[in-house]
Amino acid sequence: DGTGRPGVIVGALADFILSPSLSLETGVKYAHSIYEITNKRELASMQLPGMDESLGTLRTIDVDSWVFEIPLNFKYRYPVSMKTHWLTGLGYSSIIYGAQLFEYEYGIDSNPSASINSSYRNTHAKMYPGALNFSLGVSNLLKNKKILETSIYYQQGLGKTGLERNTINYLGVRGVYWFTVR
DSSP states (O other): OOEEOOOOEEEEEEEEESSSSEEEEEEEEEEEEEEEEOOHHHHHHOOOTTOOGGGOEEEEEEEEEEEEEEEEEEEEEEESSSSEEEEEEEEEEEEEEEEEEEEEEEEETTEEEEEEEEEEEEOOOEEEEEEEEEEEEEEEEOTTSOEEEEEEEEEEEEEEETTTTEEEEEEEEEEEEEOOOO
């Protein structure tokens, strides 16, 4: 419901090979999500912790979220050549919000150029309904026997998350560098 900026999700994943074409991917991913809400209609309808209308007219809300994700994805590989495979993935991710910070800016009606800022921090970790994961891409075997995987990645939330009760809806490009651990 706000405007944000593109972000980076980092993590550590393991790909368990079930057959030459099928694998199970799991691990932990981390994202620091930041966005701003400035739409007056949205601001008027929101009820978030730490809001104080006695300070003035709410102008903006900045929301910072520290999010952990535990994916469980099945991936299917279709060989194109000895070194290249098309791949598709389908899975589910558990979503855990580690912390959230809400920063509010209020305008003072008697002095339009002045503002008052306040903030509210929630540090109680909470698990929310997860998301369905979809991916479509290609993997290439490199000369050093490692695999570089690139795909289009989409996540659709299955419920409301965070204290602001948003639905997850991500689209992005994913790059993975796989190496073997014995």
